[in-house]
Amino acid sequence: MATHIVEKKTYYTVFAALMVFLAATIGIAYIHLGKLNVVAALAIAFVKAWLIILYFMHVRYSSRLLWIFVGAGFFWLAILFALSFADFLTRL
Amino acid sequence: MSDPSTALAHQFDDIEQQHESASLGMWIFLATEIMFFGALFLGYSVYRSAYSPAYSEASRHLDVVLGGINTAVLLCSSLTMALAVHAAQLGGRRTVVMFLLATIILGSTFLGIKGLEYYHKYEEHLIPGAHFEFPGPNGPRAQIFFSFYFVMTAMHALHMVVGVGIMLVMILLTIRRRFSASYYFPIEMAGLYWHFVDIVWVFLFPLLYLVDRS
Numbered sequence: 001m002a003t004h005i006v007e008k009k010t011y012y013t014v015f016a017a018l019m020v021f022l023a024a025t026i027g028i029a030y031i032h033l034g035k036l037n038v039v040a041a042l043a044i045a046f047v048k049a050w051l052i053i054l055y056f057m058h059v060r061y062s063s064r065l066l067w068i069f070v071g072a073g074f075f076w077l078a079i080l081f082a083l084s085f086a087d088f089l090t091r092l
Numbered sequence: 093m094s095d096p097s098t099a100l101a102h103q104f105d106d107i108e109q110q111h112e113s114a115s116l117g118m119w120i121f122l123a124t125e126i127m128f129f130g131a132l133f134l135g136y137s138v139y140r141s142a143y144s145p146a147y148s149e150a151s152r153h154l155d156v157v158l159g160g161i162n163t164a165v166l167l168c169s170s171l172t173m174a175l176a177v178h179a180a181q182l183g184g185r186r187t188v189v190m191f192l193l194a195t196i197i198l199g200s201t202f203l204g205i206k207g208l209e210y211y212h213k214y215e216e217h218l219i220p221g222a223h224f225e226f227p228g229p230n231g232p233r234a235q236i237f238f239s240f241y242f243v244m245t246a247m248h249a250l251h252m253v254v255g256v257g258i259m260l261v262m263i264l265l266t267i268r269r270r271f272s273a274s275y276y277f278p279i280e281m282a283g284l285y286w287h288f289v290d291i292v293w294v295f296l297f298p299l300l301y302l303v304d305r306s
Contacts, residue, residue, distance in 0.1 A: 005181045006174075015171040019164065025298050026160055032306035041298035049291045056174045056287045058280075062115065069116050073123030077130040084134055089141075 004061040014055045021048050099275035111277055118281045122288050129292050136240045146233030148304030153218060155209060159301040162205050169198035170290045177283045183273035185266055192263045199256050206249050241300055248296060251289045258282045
């Protein structure tokens with residue numbers, strides 16, 4: 001819902017941030033962090049996705065109702081992962 | 093159709109409600125897409141935690157340079173897509189077509205590089221099936237990794253192809269003056285789809301290419 005027209009400058013800033021995060025993802029992958037490598041990679045991916053959703057997809061400027069719809073998809077995904085891993089990780 | 097009074101469909105109170113309705117509908121569709129790809133990511137994750145060493149070894153056979161370039165290409169395409177929607181909000185036809193074209197070119201570049209990667213895998217005998225070859229004890233488990241790699245990236249590529257098709261339609265409609273500053277919603281909804289496909293790749297790249305590079 002963008003009756004609010006986002007400035008082009010915002011898009012460029014977000015894009016620059018995304019590219020920086022991409023470089024960080026690749027760079028960190030080559031540093032040995034053990035278990036933290038996947039955590040770092042996923043964390044950066046989440047931040048990038050969040051930036052794209054908020055700004056490129058205009059969610060930041062949208063109604064609460066839209067936020068709920070956006071959240072619903074990811075909420076269901078969380079259920080999928082939570083219950084599946086609750087089973088899988090607790091198998092002997 | 094560029095006249096605001098004809099853009100409003102009769103079942104809506106006003107154009108804002110129509111716009112929000114379109115966005116809500118698109119996000120419901122994206123929720124189904126989240127679950128669709130989510131299932132693939134879940135399967136990948138279960139096997140990754142079970143076969144960690146094999147995944148590490150198999151992942152190193154993927155080309156980080158090409159994968160990284162592809163990620164950058166898709167991020168650029170998201171920028172051009174956002175700028176296309178921006179131009180549509182301001183009612184500019186030429187700029188919209190220009191940015192949509194840029195988005196298509198970048199998306200096609202992504203697909204071309206993906207095809208090149210697939211070809212390399214074919215040459216290296218890393219396509220799961222009768223001709224799969226992976227020396228060492230991790231062979232069978234590596235094949236599972238590559239199965240996920242091909243299915244997930246192929247599904248993603250298929251979505252990209254559909255996206256490119258949708259953008260072509262948007263270009264056609266824009267040229268035919270179907271949009272205006274008060275009615276540009278199809279372009280914005282197409283943009284939502286495109287950004288979503290980009291987000292899927294943002295997760296695919298580190299999970300497939302960067303498993304254990306240190």
